[in-house]
Amino acid sequence: MTALAIVESRADRASVHICDQLRELADWEVVDDDTRPAADGGGTYYRTAGAELRSFDDFHLELEHPVEAFDCDPDVLVFASRHSGDTGPLLTGHFTGNFGPAEFGGEANAVAEACPNALAHLLDAFDEYAPEQYDVGMECTHHGPTNVGCPSLFAELGSGDEQWDDPNGAAAVARAILELRAVSPHCDRLESASRSSHESRDASPCRQVVGFGGNHYAPRFTRIVRETPWAVGHIAADWALDAMGHPSSHRDVLEAAFDASHTDMAVLDGEWPVLEETLEELGVRIVSETWLREVGDRPLELVDAVESSLGAVDDGVRFGDCAAESVAVVELPAALLDAAEGLDPEAVRTVVEATTVAFTTENGGIRVGSQVAVPSSNGESSNTGDTTATQTIAAESETTARGAIIEALAGVLEDKYETVTLEDDAVVAERTSFDPALAREIGVPEGPKFGALANGDAVAVDGETISPETVRSQQTDRFPI
Template identity: 70%
Template sequence: MTLAIVESRVDRASTHICDRLRERADWTERTDDSRPDADGGGTYYRLEDAELRSFDDLHIDLESPADAFDCDPDLLVFASRHSGDTGALLTGHFTGNFGPAEFGGEPDAVADAAPNALARLLAAFDEYAPEEYEVGMEATHHGPTDVGCPSLFAELGSGDEQWDDPDGADAVARAILELRTVDPHRSRQVVGFGGNHYAPRFERIVRKTSWAVGHVAADWALEAMDHPTAHRGVLERAFDASEAKIALLDGEWPVLEETLESMDCRIVSETWLREVDDRPLEVVDRVESDLGAVDDGVRFGDRLADPFAVVDLPADLVSTAQGIDPDRVRAIVETETVAFTTDNGGSRVGSRAAIPESESETAETDSEGKSEREDPSSDALETIIEELAGVLEEKYDAVTVEDDAVVAEETAFDPRLARQVGVPEGPKFGALADGESVTVDGETVSPERVRTERTRRFPI
């Protein structure tokens, strides 16, 4: 991994960041007489895995800046200012134009993105930012669109005070240096569409999931782009430049959805990305095919086994156990399954699950001497049933797991017996149910006197 860093001499935030970069590492000073000083030649700086060069122009006006570097960079970072009415802010973003090119680059063009590097940059900003600074991610905007390698902007903002702040500049410099060890791309990333310029939905994905986010076309960029079908090329380029095949939309964009679907692009929800997280996508696809869609309430368990079997969970047992301790039931099912259905907006375990097939299937012989195999999912299902029976023990006096049912026995307050001995309904019913004696017409009625034994069977 080799990192190229671009300094713009007309951007004083950039020069301050790069001054701190030069102070923070043991650079070797070199001279390049093959290029003008204005275009990255003259004095430049090298580390084993990084190179820093200075240019006279603003970053947005540079064309193919990677060509100026001897290190054949895998990633290029523009150390830059951020301008706006946002106060002290450190930001990162990719470059390009989903439509006209008002601030550098070409229209309908985007540069190669570095989704994983942006995720690492935001995490480093979080670590190094002075207390008064916010950290954020911006949508794709401005040039350059032809860089020569994956790139991103690392910015210090948002006004004169911050551009001259040594602590802010140092935070950006330290974050940039951490990018020397990062692969620009992850194995999974998405392209974002919609939302505001500071992209909160897409920043949540970067921060809270294993997914990285490449190019983001904010609301204003989509409006500037106009009709998506007339700009299909830049949409395709955004996916190629982000090394992504999946899209996340913020807002309602029906024509854009149709266009993306015609490009064989998969459109997913934020819920889908959160729930899938780092799970193998081939397993996710089979779960959604065999069990149900994540957006319809399917949730993933802790087991990553494949193959798996889809089974019915014992509904009455699950429902009763959830009435006793829903969090424990959820933990039991999550621990033993690949995935499971849910009800009530995902808050309660549903009636079906994908369960790992046993690693060792034992062969048995039937009455005719033919070899049979036990149900490959029986081990996991039996464990779930046994654990759910354990939940029932919190309420019932005795719980037994039989071949076809879980049997629960309890001695409980019987309203019928209470009425027979003259106890009026109301507070005294409650007292007896809580195990307290009551007095009726001068006679003491103990809770044992109005209890009866009950047996419930939960089919499995």
């Protein structure tokens, strides 16, 4: 169970109300600490399974290194706080720090250690417990403290007097905070052969990103947290980047944001060419929201292999359902693919997703492209250790995978054709269909009567009834493979 430290500020009445609810919701042991002043977390405090609650006189943003007051060696520290703004009833969470001057606590150009996974779970808990009239959101990084002593976040009740005194809102925040006792501060770690690393960073960063740009309430980064397996650490909103100044002159705070977020990946909301250049010089991998959505929880080594061999996700590459340690790119027969997509594009996409690791797309991602990545046995050792034998096994594996896709695409044609045969070098499809030449021969005028016959309806020409069977012929289409 995560060791959770909870900070109450007596100067913040919303904080007091939230912590009153906390004391009601859990079975706490009341403890007295005479080693610290009551104004600084000492005196009476509270312990329960996985959590410790201490009270301070100062506002939260003025509390530097509050972790020193706690006995529990916390994994995560939560500031139970008010939120101020013209945002109506709102439950929100954020990390602390200053990308520039320190106008409201903390140090300039410094950030506290973030806990992105905990914030993602806090938002989920807010969703579960928020009263009906409350919205739920997250904010960019702002204000102090910057020296907390462990990963931390603000859990806030807002946005004005009415909400700060609302027991239902306070109870919702309290319940959400208690949920964090079962949550790690960071997401799972990534593995990637192509990932750059910083000496001060762990060898494997987490499935988390740092955000840049956007407004204070971070809609793009909220979507990422809500709708993907990725979490978001520090966020420097538009106004914070303006306050920071030229990125190349503030590399220290940029690097600190990545270190504190346990990642070396970033998402930019908007056009920030100088920032982008600076981040790339720092070895940061810049990805898009689309990239995060499409990559999901796939191993980064697999993603790197796909992008290096098939193409970039941002250029339309999409992932299938197959997993593999290595991939090979194969070409699908264009005529067969076009014919199948013309009949049932959804069925074609289902086929390709089910049988590939990844595939290209066209027309803005609507149509499946002709190149796909399939699992490859390349690199796996054969029983003999013979390189030629290994290559043969790999080629056979790729041929088998391609053949399975072709067979499935041929199956799509069966909705249009009476017989579909898979030969060594082609898919042969046959059907009996309306023959315009036969219709002309017997005097059927082109136009609506052609359409009626093609649809299987009889027509009258010069008083004679022409049945659709009269103007049908055998059609054979051959799709080379």
